[in-house]
Amino acid sequence: MKVALxxxxxxxxxxxxxxxxxxxxxxxxxFLYLSAMGFGLGAYIQNMEGMSYMQFIxxxxxxxxxxxxxxxxxxxxxxxxxxYQKTFHAMLAGPATVADVVxxxxxxxxxxxxxxxxxxxxxxxxxxxxxxVWSLLIPLFLVFPGAVFxxxxxxxxxxxxxxxxxxxxxxxxxxxxxLFAGVFFPVSxxxxxxxxxxxxxxxxxxxxxxxxxxxxxxxxxxxxxxxxLTLFSIILAAVPVYFLKKRLIS
Amino acid sequence: xxxxxxAENLAKSYGNFRALKGIxxxxxxxxxxxxxxxxxxxxSTTMRMIYGLSTVDEGYLEVIGEIIKPLTPPHIKQIFxxxxxxxxxxxxxxxxxxxxxxxxxxxxTRKAARAYGxxxxxxxxxxxxxxxxxxxxxxxxxxxLVIARALINKPxxxxxxxxTTGLDPQARRxxxxxLRRLKEDGVTMLLTTxxxxxxxxLCDKLVLMNDGLILAEGSPExxxxxxxxxxVIEVRVSLDMLPSGINKKIEEMxxxxxxxxxxxxxxxKDGKGLWEKLSEIGLKQDxxxxxxxxxxxxxxxxxxxxxxx
Numbered sequence: 279m280k281v282a283l284x285x286x287x288x289x290x291x292x293x294x295x296x297x298x299x300x301x302x303x304x305x306x307x308x309f310l311y312l313s314a315m316g317f318g319l320g321a322y323i324q325n326m327e328g329m330s331y332m333q334f335i336x337x338x339x340x341x342x343x344x345x346x347x348x349x350x351x352x353x354x355x356x357x358x359x360x361x362y363q364k365t366f367h368a369m370l371a372g373p374a375t376v377a378d379v380v381x382x383x384x385x386x387x388x389x390x391x392x393x394x395x396x397x398x399x400x401x402x403x404x405x406x407x408x409x410x411v412w413s414l415l416i417p418l419f420l421v422f423p424g425a426v427f428x429x430x431x432x433x434x435x436x437x438x439x440x441x442x443x444x445x446x447x448x449x450x451x452x453x454x455x456x457l458f459a460g461v462f463f464p465v466s467x468x469x470x471x472x473x474x475x476x477x478x479x480x481x482x483x484x485x486x487x488x489x490x491x492x493x494x495x496x497x498x499x500x501x502x503x504x505x506x507l508t509l510f511s512i513i514l515a516a517v518p519v520y521f522l523k524k525r526l527i528s
Numbered sequence: 529x530x531x532x533x534x535a536e537n538l539a540k541s542y543g544n545f546r547a548l549k550g551i552x553x554x555x556x557x558x559x560x561x562x563x564x565x566x567x568x569x570x571x572s573t574t575m576r577m578i579y580g581l582s583t584v585d586e587g588y589l590e591v592i593g594e595i596i597k598p599l600t601p602p603h604i605k606q607i608f609x610x611x612x613x614x615x616x617x618x619x620x621x622x623x624x625x626x627x628x629x630x631x632x633x634x635x636x637t638r639k640a641a642r643a644y645g646x647x648x649x650x651x652x653x654x655x656x657x658x659x660x661x662x663x664x665x666x667x668x669x670x671x672x673l674v675i676a677r678a679l680i681n682k683p684x685x686x687x688x689x690x691x692t693t694g695l696d697p698q699a700r701r702x703x704x705x706x707l708r709r710l711k712e713d714g715v716t717m718l719l720t721t722x723x724x725x726x727x728x729x730l731c732d733k734l735v736l737m738n739d740g741l742i743l744a745e746g747s748p749e750x751x752x753x754x755x756x757x758x759x760v761i762e763v764r765v766s767l768d769m770l771p772s773g774i775n776k777k778i779e780e781m782x783x784x785x786x787x788x789x790x791x792x793x794x795x796x797k798d799g800k801g802l803w804e805k806l807s808e809i810g811l812k813q814d815x816x817x818x819x820x821x822x823x824x825x826x827x828x829x830x831x832x833x834x835x836x837x
Contacts, residue, residue: 281602284632291629292620364616371579371610372633372681373602527599528542528582 281374285382290389304394308343309401312336315462327464329493336407337489338461344395344420345427345481348387349452352431353444356383360435366526376523380432384518387428388421395420395488402492410494419491422507423484429514430480436521455481483507532557532685532716533578538587539740540573547573549740550587560707560717562727562734564827569737571720572613575689578718579610592684606634609683613690615670617662623649623673624658627680634681641680648676652706668699675706685716692726704729724824736827743830748823755826757784759799761806762817763792771810778809788828795821 293300312335320331327334359365366379374382396417402408434447458465458472459481465473476482483503490500533555540548548570555561563571576582577589580600589596591604618626624645631641649655652672657665665673671691678686691707692700700723707730711717721727727734728748735745744751752758761783763770767790774792775785783796796802803818 280635281633284629284635287632287638288618288621288629291625295620363619364614365618367581367612368616368618368630369633370581371605371608371612371616372630373605374633375602526581528576 279378279381281369281372281378282381282385285369285374285378286385286389289382289386293386293389301397304343304347305397305401307346308339308398312339312402312405332405333407333493334464334489335462336402336405337492338459338485339402340395340398340416340492341423341481341484341488342456342459342461343398344391345423345452345455345484347394348391348424348427349431349448351390352383352387352428353435353447354441356432356435357438357441357444360522360525361441366522370526376526377519379526380518380522383432384425384428387431388424391424391427392417392420399492408492410492412491412494412496416488416491419487419504420484422504422511423480425511426480426507426514429511429518432518433514433521436518436525455479458482459485461485477506480507480510530557531555532592533718534588534590535574536588538574538577538584538589540570540577540582540586547740551735551737551740551742553735553742553745555716555718557716558714559732560711560719560730562731563718563720563737564722564724564727564734564823565720565737566722566831568739570740571737572689575687575718575720579608579687580605606681607684609678609681609686611671611674611678611686611688611691613693615674617670617673617677619661619663622659622661623654623665626662626673627677630677631680636681644682645676645680648679649673651709652676653702666699668695668702671695671699671703672706675703679710683715685718686710687718689720690722691719692721692723700726724822724827728823736830738831744826751826752821752823755829756821757795757797758821759796759802760819760821760825761794761796761799761802762819763794763811764815764817765792765811766790767792774809774811781805781809786829786832788825788832793825793828795825 315335316332323331369379370376399408399413399416431447435444438444458468458476459479460476465476465482483506487500487503490496531554536552537550538548538552539546539550551570551574563574565571573582577584578591578600583598584596585598591600594604618629621629624642627645627648628638628641631645632638646658649658652675654669654672654676657669662670662673675691692703695703704726707717711730719730731748733745733747736743736751744755746754770792778785778794781802782798783794783802786793786795794802799818803813806813806816
């Protein structure tokens with residue numbers, strides 16, 4: 279674990295340097311969605327689940343921006359470190375194990391999940407869409423989805439051999455997760471089988487908790503979402519270690 | 529002196545390919561031990577097994593008294609300094625940050641790593657590059673930085689996998705000079721190379737590897753004495769232009785003819801003597817070249833023979 283923290287520190291040094299260029303990309307996109315959907319669609323939708331449309335989608339933007347940040351980190355950036363920069367090989371020549379390398383990547387994915395969640399939270403707060411003080415718990419909560427998104431992405435990164443295959447993950451995994459997570463419309467409006475499927479979607483759980491905390495709709499159900507995310511993390515934890523071991527140790 | 533690394537019948541297969549076919553060696557504390565051979569001889573495979581990037585599946589490997597099975601554990605890697613074959617410096621970081629971050633993996637604080645890192649950069653002649661991004665460094669400077677990085681944890685054993693491949697002669701000599709200094713400090717060094725001169729300059733003891741096997745071992749001098757005569761005359765004439773019966777004539781004059789990679793090498797105890805009498809064998813001095821025999825001759829002789837089998 280000591281080594282994993284050393285690896286996290288490495289990522290943070292690089293992150294601090296690229297924070298602003300990173301920020302623009304990661305903030306601009308959710309902001310564009312928020313204004314296009316919120317003002318555009320919002321003009322036609324008077325209320326969604328008892329709130330304005332803008333209010334409905336704003337917390338979803340927090341959860342999804344966080345997901346994209348963690349996902350891009352543990353796909354493209356991790357792939358580059360693995361195959362092109364040989365950063366992982368260098369770490370393994372030191373006292374690191376493959377589990378340390380994975381832990382370092384996932385910890386950093388969690389950090390990015392939290393940082394960009396906070397940034398969007400600030401943006402929607404400035405737009406007057408954060409009524410509840412419970413929102414202050416969001417950064418803490420984002421640890422859970424951050425771990426799941428990072429583990430998922432890193433597992434896929436370990437499996438593939440060419441960087442182009444990452445597009446499939448984005449198009450076939452991350453984008454569907456984004457579209458069917460209850461960000462833009464409530465999951466309850468979908469057919470029953472899709473509603474059941476949504477429980478397997480980590481972003482759905484993240485969106486529900488973020489929305490609950492942002493509007494102050496606190497109930498025991500939020501714990502169920504946290505428990506689901508924890509379960510996903512436990513199930514996935516060993517997967518990237520297995521695949522990266524195959525890549526790195528001959 | 530005690531033995532820090534010991535291998536018995538160490539072998540490695542990748543699928544159907546046998547990269548290493550069973551090698552045994554002992555490395556003593558404080559010596560510079562060389563693995564000499566051309567690409568694909570099994571040198572890097574051996575190194576990777578020692579420093580934990582490849583598993584030990586066949587044979588026996590022991591490092592500082594611990595049996596490695598299947599992978600070198602972190603607490604052993606903690607005392608290693610690794611210079612891998614390909615530069616894997618962190619291109620997202622500056623020169624000094626590379627040392628700080630790498631030190632961090634070993635549990636060294638950033639402040640301590642920075643202080644010692646500056647000393648190492650000074651030693652490696654990179655002080656003026658301290659804040660430069662590593663991508664801006666020349667090949668030789670990168671190599672020296674990789675060596676500096678390998679020293680950040682004050683390792684007891686340094687493993688150098690082709691430390692000077694791809695460097696120009698000046699840069700190579702500079703690296704040698706630094707490595708000799710480390711040797712004087714009593715650090716144990718493992719070195720792979722396909723440059724005979726490098727092995728001769730640095731190694732106390734070496735093994736000649738070919739095709740996954742060790743062909744010969746000993747000190748550079750011992751190997752030269754054992755396998756070839758002290759002088760060699762290289763004959764720069766194509767084989768079909770050589771006078772007939774030349775082998776017999778050479779032998780009569782106390783020399784030994786060896787055909788290596790399509791040319792004739794005459795090994796002899798008395799270099800000058802034979803040189804003066806070249807015309808008697810039907811050769812001209814201006815197509816020949818007399819020099820002391822070296823490790824390369826041993827290597828070519830041994831590997832050349834193997835290829836003929």
